[in-house]
Amino acid sequence: MKIELNCASCGDNNFNLDHGVADHATIHCNRCGHRIGTMAELKERVAAEVLSRIHKNDFS
Numbered sequence: 001m002k003i004e005l006n007c008a009s010c011g012d013n014n015f016n017l018d019h020g021v022a023d024h025a026t027i028h029c030n031r032c033g034h035r036i037g038t039m040a041e042l043k044e045r046v047a048a049e050v051l052s053r054i055h056k057n058d059f060s
Contacts, residue, residue, distance in 0.1 A: 001059050003049055005042070009034035 006013050007029035015036055019025035023040035036042065053059065 001050065001053060003046055005036075005046070007032060007034050007036065 004013065005015070007015075010029060010032040012029055012031035014030040016028045016030050017025070017039075021039055023038065023043070025039045027036040027039060027042060028034065029036060037045075
């Protein structure tokens, strides 16, 4: 299963993890600087997408 994470502002998928991967660390887009969210928020979005695809039997 492939999950794509893209910036809501510019569409890029290159993120800045300068503050590490702790749940409270804020993630920003490297291209435009848009705030993506915290690592915890990103994990929640990925988990929700995975569960949604499992529910739909979409494993592409």
